[in-house]
Amino acid sequence: MTILNRAQEARKASLILAAVSSDLKNKALEAMAAALEDSKAEIIQANREDYRRSEKADLPGPLLKRLIFEDEKISQVIEGIRSLVSMKDPVGETQMARELSPGLDLYRISCPIGVVGIIFESRPDALVQISSLCLKSGNALLLKGGSEAAETNRVLSRIIHDSTVKAGLPSGWIQLVETRSDVNDMFRLNEYIDLLIPRGSNSFVKYIMENSSIPVLGHSDGICHIYIHDDADLQIINPIVLDSKTQYVAACNSVETLLVHKKIASSVLPGLQKVLEEKSVELVGCDRCREIIDVAPASEEDWSTEYVDYKLSIKIVDSLDDAVQHINSFGSGHTDAILTASKECSSAFMARVDASSVFWNCSTRFSDGFRYGFGAEIGVSTSKIHARGPVGMEGLMIYKYKLLGSGQTVASFSTGENEYTHKPLEENLQSDK
Amino acid sequence: MTILNRAQEARKASLILAAVSSDLKNKALEAMAAALEDSKAEIIQANREDYRRSEKADLPGPLLKRLIFEDEKISQVIEGIRSLVSMKDPVGETQMARELSPGLDLYRISCPIGVVGIIFESRPDALVQISSLCLKSGNALLLKGGSEAAETNRVLSRIIHDSTVKAGLPSGWIQLVETRSDVNDMFRLNEYIDLLIPRGSNSFVKYIMENSSIPVLGHSDGICHIYIHDDADLQIINPIVLDSKTQYVAACNSVETLLVHKKIASSVLPGLQKVLEEKSVELVGCDRCREIIDVAPASEEDWSTEYVDYKLSIKIVDSLDDAVQHINSFGSGHTDAILTASKECSSAFMARVDASSVFWNCSTRFSDGFRYGFGAEIGVSTSKIHARGPVGMEGLMIYKYKLLGSGQTVASFSTGENEYTHKPLEENLQSDK
Missing domain, CATH: 3.40.605.10 (Aldehyde Dehydrogenase; Chain A, domain 1)
Structure with a gap:
């Protein structure tokens, strides 16, 4: 055949x-x-x-x-x-x-x-x-x-x-x-x-x-980001970044780029470097990042690379706006997270980042049909x-429209003989109907 | 630019x-x-x-x-x-x-x-x-x-x-x-x-x-059908066919092919011919149809032609099954209607015809965003x-998933420290959240 x-x-x-x-x-x-x-x-x-x-x-x-x-x-x-x-x-x-x-x-x-x-x-x-x-x-x-x-x-x-x-x-x-x-x-x-x-x-x-x-x-790329805002709860940073990067590096929902607000960078990067390197994660960073921790330089290409490996790129940004802009430029619309104590900041981030999943204060690895409670997962879509x-x-699934009449013509509505009511109906259509 | x-x-x-x-x-x-x-x-x-x-x-x-x-x-x-x-x-x-x-x-x-x-x-x-x-x-x-x-x-x-x-x-x-x-x-x-x-x-x-x-x-074709089952209410046939064909011939939801059950053909076709020809509708029919009324022969091509004009093709079929099969072979998935007194037959027809709109006892011309009460219509889709x-x-519109956490990692669920509850939440997410 x-x-x-x-x-x-x-x-x-x-x-x-x-x-x-x-x-x-x-x-x-x-x-x-x-x-x-x-x-x-x-x-x-x-x-x-x-x-x-x-x-x-x-x-x-x-x-x-x-x-x-x-x-x-x-x-x-x-x-x-x-x-x-x-x-x-x-x-x-x-x-x-x-x-x-x-x-x-x-x-x-x-x-x-x-x-x-x-x-x-x-x-x-x-x-x-x-x-x-x-x-x-x-x-x-x-x-x-x-x-x-x-x-x-x-x-x-x-x-x-x-x-x-x-x-x-x-x-x-x-x-x-x-x-x-x-x-x-x-x-x-x-x-x-x-x-x-x-x-x-x-x-x-x-x-x-x-x-x-x-x-x-489907999705062709999973370039996921975590943005650490300047007011992020210090207790949750290391566990979430570690989980997002290393819990399963081959997954499309693992994090590839970390964006860090300039105000908090020097207090969080040294600790992060320690826990990530303990897990054999290779770090590359922007110039400002390299002033704080000793890592290899990130190239322009790094920002649009899905490593699917023990590697993470780090960039220091000036503001939430910059983080959003970076993500919307280099991200793949898969999953991006913000760590912040502020509801307002998380809300702005989640409204403005153009991704299928946007997270606040949790690991990017949650982006998954089973974890979302869908039972079975057909796949992840960035369409x-x-x-x-x-x-x-x-x-x-898709749908079809079923219209059940009793002899109606469109002409009778043009002449005013009949009128559209457009009222919600209470009853469901029985499958045998 | x-x-x-x-x-x-x-x-x-x-x-x-x-x-x-x-x-x-x-x-x-x-x-x-x-x-x-x-x-x-x-x-x-x-x-x-x-x-x-x-x-x-x-x-x-x-x-x-x-x-x-x-x-x-x-x-x-x-x-x-x-x-x-x-x-x-x-x-x-x-x-x-x-x-x-x-x-x-x-x-x-x-x-x-x-x-x-x-x-x-x-x-x-x-x-x-x-x-x-x-x-x-x-x-x-x-x-x-x-x-x-x-x-x-x-x-x-x-x-x-x-x-x-x-x-x-x-x-x-x-x-x-x-x-x-x-x-x-x-x-x-x-x-x-x-x-x-x-x-x-x-x-x-x-x-x-x-x-x-x-x-x-969008839709590239609107080849809509009306199937007249053998038990159709004779009172509604002519008005519905006339409306579907002539109320606005240039519309994508106007009917192009009429399928008629063999048992009812000789009692409905002469009357239909009269009212349609009065409205200057040119009729073409299959051989069996031409034994009942004097119309030009329909070619194989007619069944897949969207006339968008005062023209209608007519075919006599042996059963509801045949009608469904004809529609699924030659239709464009736009709008198809059945005229029948039987709820069971209408239900079978509407379940099995693969079209975006399937109608029972009403004109195909109702297939329209305004008539459906959608306010504005972006277009009709046969996708x-x-x-x-x-x-x-x-x-x-599409949607995004927003996940609001408080420090959670996926690893803590693997170890059993945390458990998925997957419970429905009562509250809506406020837009300022």
Whole structure:
């Protein structure tokens, strides 16, 4: 099957999936969980094959580690699927109900987006997690996993497809895309694919954003800042900066640049240097910073670099205004924090920094779907439309308008025979209505 | 100034505009209205110049007519601006409030998208309407109007810019783009422009969707359907079809294809033919339709043609399923209606037809922001993300997450020292917070 055929089949399945009952979707999720449970041995065997091949191909250690999908991880994703069963169906919610005129009622009802294209790197658990979220939200999907996990992905997608179709879902609702050329062709199928969600390296996401006319939900950079205002509570500075930088350096929400108000710089930088260097964090600083602590000079490039490593750039600023300006110039709109004792200053900072998450007196590492309490996270988005920040299942949803009439014509409103009332309606639209 | 400089200036202004108070925005709207009032003579003079030039250049009649912007129309847009003043500020609304842990509170707050690029054809009233909506919602904008209205647009954008900046808005928040090459360059400025809203011909919108990596809010086609089920109330058929087709044929929400259940075809088609032909509607039909009424044959192409004219294609279908399938294959996801006495059938139709608006027993012409009670309409979107259907001011909005802490680190949650509570919070985040 060509990628065009696959996309067409996914689109066809999506139209059925959009109207499937909550019960059937939950039944399919249960079937998926049971089938994965039953096929553990097969999955592990495929995964070990991938591992051996990747090891031979000298895949870097961290990627090799993320590739492993054995007993405990499989049990975790199965648990994740089962927890989705008990969640409320996001399809069919009444978001607005309005009487346009007596007997002419307008409802805005949540519905799935349609067909989602998901491209992710090595982690096979992502495949299961994403498939189950798409299923629960009624979206069909085209999946492209990393080639290092080819065998595992093939086995997983077959098990997921077959078990759920047997449970009653439309055939072809989940499709595995395997070749790089198919992925490139996929970017042009905007007639069939409604949204792309890339989960991978920054350069990879950037490439997709620039090469597809299909909307993309994702983030290419996570250049996060902490600004320490002159009245910041000294007790919280070190723990928060340390946590933001070192709690998990590879995360997109870890801090890359520290901005320090000139008035407080000499009292906080020496202590910060000590605790950060104890954790092997390499520091680079602006000229004024280097007058206070002995660190390497920061280049202009440092301000727009996402280290994803034990490295932090430090700049001294004259004011909150300067900090905001620096962040809006060099930041990536991901997560930026202010440390200050003043509610007014925090409020100004949070209103004026253009980022999906703006924090006051806490670690940038909180910027995450699980910590925000979204249950599942589709990804983090730095886009300015649809969904921004950590995105839960609502990122896979859109709505449609349903207008229920009794013979009304627009002409009868032009002539004055009928009049618009535009009154809110109390009742929700029942899904059987 | 190059288009890049203009976009950068708009971006800079947007960062200030996003945090401007409701009072200042309303003051600026009042100033805009007053300045337009005071400059009526100048506007009319510029508009007459455009009209004379366009008339000489043989601009088609309907476009010439849309170009006219004189006393009454100017008064109407001024009234529109003033009605915006009394509307609630869409910026700063609390959409979600959740305690992540005691003393660590998460808020989701509405905010402007940022910089919007708007490209529209001849109607100068659109310029004023769009500028005032962007102002109220805190968005900066780059505007490109039709060249036929060049003089009018130049005068209007100058008056709007100068009066609002004098009232306190950041300079450069609204910028006029004048040349075609600047518009093409604009499509590549995704670093500075967050959303494109084209209002114009289908081919024009399609061109933009295919040639820009900036998200587009709009619709390229309006191929709307009415499906007459076998149990439809005979009384409502003719009025609804007539209204949907002829109440305003140039509208994107007028019907282009009629689908009729085979069981009811012979009893409804002759009457429909009579009333439609009385209104000079040209009919084309499938073979089975032509066995009942004497109309020209419909070609395969007819099913995917938006006539925007006194023409209607008719197809006989075997079932509701067939009707749904036809619509999902040939429709444009704009507006599709079913006429049926059965709640169950209407419910199945509305769940399964993939369109932004799905109607039961009423005219497709109701698909419109004003009729839906949205006050102002930014446009109609057939996109599957962000905003769909008639889009009011909420289409210009996104949100940011604000997290208010008191020294929390993520590490303290990993160690079990702190725990996530994820409790809903009662209070809204005050805008001064």
